[in-house]
Amino acid sequence: MKSPFQVLLNLFPRPFLIQISLLLRPLLVFAYKGKTYKDPIDGKTFSKFLPYGYEKQRPNVLSPSTLSLERHRLLWLYLQQTDFFTLPQKVLHFAPEQAFYKRFKNLKNLEYITTDLNSPIADVKADICDLPFQTNSFDTIICNHVLEHIKDDEKAMKELYRILKPGGMAILQIPQDLSRAATFEDDSIVDQKERAKIFGQYDHLRIYGRDFFDKLRSIGFDVEEVDLTSELRDSEIDYYRLAKGEIIPVCFKHA
The missing domain is CATH 3.40.50.150 (Vaccinia Virus protein VP39)
Structure with a gap:
């Protein structure tokens, strides 16, 4: 069964998803606050990152703050x-x-x-x-x-x-x-x-x-x-x- 993130990625155009994610970003930063992982781009830390992937979803890779991936x-x-x-x-x-x-x-x-x-x-x-x-x-x-x-x-x-x-x-x-x-x-x-x-x-x-x-x-x-x-x-x-x-x-x- 596909996760909600996979369904969104496959249903909606990427530019639309980017706009929505920018609006939701403050909520994601709050929901995932913690010290376990760090995004080096902005220096913020989190309890975990979000999953990401169109077909094979990778867990714990999408930063809640910058929306950066591993690369x-x-x-x-x-x-x-x-x-x-x-x-x-x-x-x-x-x-x-x-x-x-x-x-x-x-x-x-x-x-x-x-x-x-x-x-x-x-x-x-x-x-x-x-x-x-x-x-x-x-x-x-x-x-x-x-x-x-x-x-x-x-x-x-x-x-x-x-x-x-x-x-x-x-x-x-x-x-x-x-x-x-x-x-x-x-x-x-x-x-x-x-x-x-x-x-x-x-x-x-x-x-x-x-x-x-x-x-x-x-x-x-x-x-x-x-x-x-x-x-x-x-x-x-x-x-x-x-x-x-x-x-x-x-x-x-x-x-």
Whole structure:
């Protein structure tokens, strides 16, 4: 039997659910108050996090305050180890997440631009495969769980490489199954329920395997496969509710 959270995720469009969750957030923060787990993005602690997932629901992963998931908290912790919060830079953020949007926008060191084809909060409405930005435009690109939605992901990667400045950094997180050597795709599966069952979400086009990193390298990126969780104790991984072993693809363009 599906939980109420799964029913909501499958019944209503994501933008609507985001708006509702923002209204309910103060109640969630109060209902889940405690000291067991911590969201590093805002520093708040809770007795537990909420479950999340379209098909296979993951328990205790959705922060009541920032609405962040494991990947968001992992990225935040990684960025804290870089000069992202201090060095003046021009940043392009695809499909900006609520957990980051206002925080990044308020950083005085960033010239912060957001883009997406559909997001109501994106500054620039654009197709990731045909971006309206000049070559060598951005110091940093953040593209978190977008490429799995794109039919021609190789073309999208080439566009990301084109607009990144030499010496710039692109963080290109994706859903990953590192037990797979090769990325799995099957366009013959058209039923949304079946796609959700196989790919984890009805609008995902593939499950990325270990070859994802080499595909980025073939585009021209220098790729660092960052396993931040390997630097943390198990107790810390649990405290922040991270996915142990998740790799952050940190990509650089030759200077």
